[in-house]
Amino acid sequence: NELVGRIPPHLGNISSLRGLSLVENNLEGEIPASLGQLKSLIGLNLALNKLSGTIPRSIYNSSRLLYFYVGDNELQGSLPHDVGVTLPNIQRFSAWGNQLGGIIPISFSNATELVIFDISQNNFYGRIPDIFGNLKKLERVQIGESKLGKHST
Template sequence: MISLFLRGNRLSGRIPTTLINNSALAIMDLNSNFLQMELPSNIGDTLPNLWALSLSDNMFEGQFPASLGNASFLSIIYLASNNFTGQLPSSLGNLLHLTDLKLDENNFEAKDDQGWKFLDALSNCGSLQVLSLNDNQLYGPIPHSVGNLSASIQRLEFGNNYLSGTVP
């Protein structure tokens, strides 16, 4: 199986291990269901050909798996409206084909320099067009490294967080 589209259903529980271990899978769209689990820490290793991961509007929890940075074809990541927590990994900077990163309405944190390192790493993503982190736990001033993001960036969304200071 190369594509899986099960968006807008009433699916609940966990994603079966057989799907997460399908190395041929390129597109996984499970938006708008009732799925609840932590994504496996090795998901980027078991889905090396993944091009689009769309899991918004579910009940996923836990940390953003750093191994997603190993899925080198990954272009689209939609994880909005879930219960993810913790800091975003710098391994996002490995995704050279990344165009859309939508992580709104979670509990991702950036409270200090360490928490904002993912933004520095995203400067490697020369195709990035959309970075959306509305409604998370981002604190303090926006790092100056935001100016190093791709020239192709079209939308940068940091609304409804706890940002302060001046706009760089």
């Protein structure tokens, strides 16, 4: 696709929306916080765009969300410490190729449905938490090209 511009905030008003895929376009600007109001949303794919800013906290409160893809954008910030609690049903969490940083939240141990976890090519640092062995459905963890094992500067 060749969509340009920003993601319209009014998409957050479509209460029956279960999936939103805007993958591989030229969308820029911030992810509208209004998307977190979509209580029926189970899939959000915003990968392969030019989105910037931080991921709105409201997105992490979408407890029905199963699929979350924001890879290959220009997103910054850190993941909330309670992300695994607020997204308990998440199955695929993919945020590779951004400028995200901080530590990997240990709360991901609560995301017992997690199958794919990809935060490679970011600026995460510190230790790899001892959580992945407890996630029985986990098939793939990708955390390469980060700063894990190093301290923040």
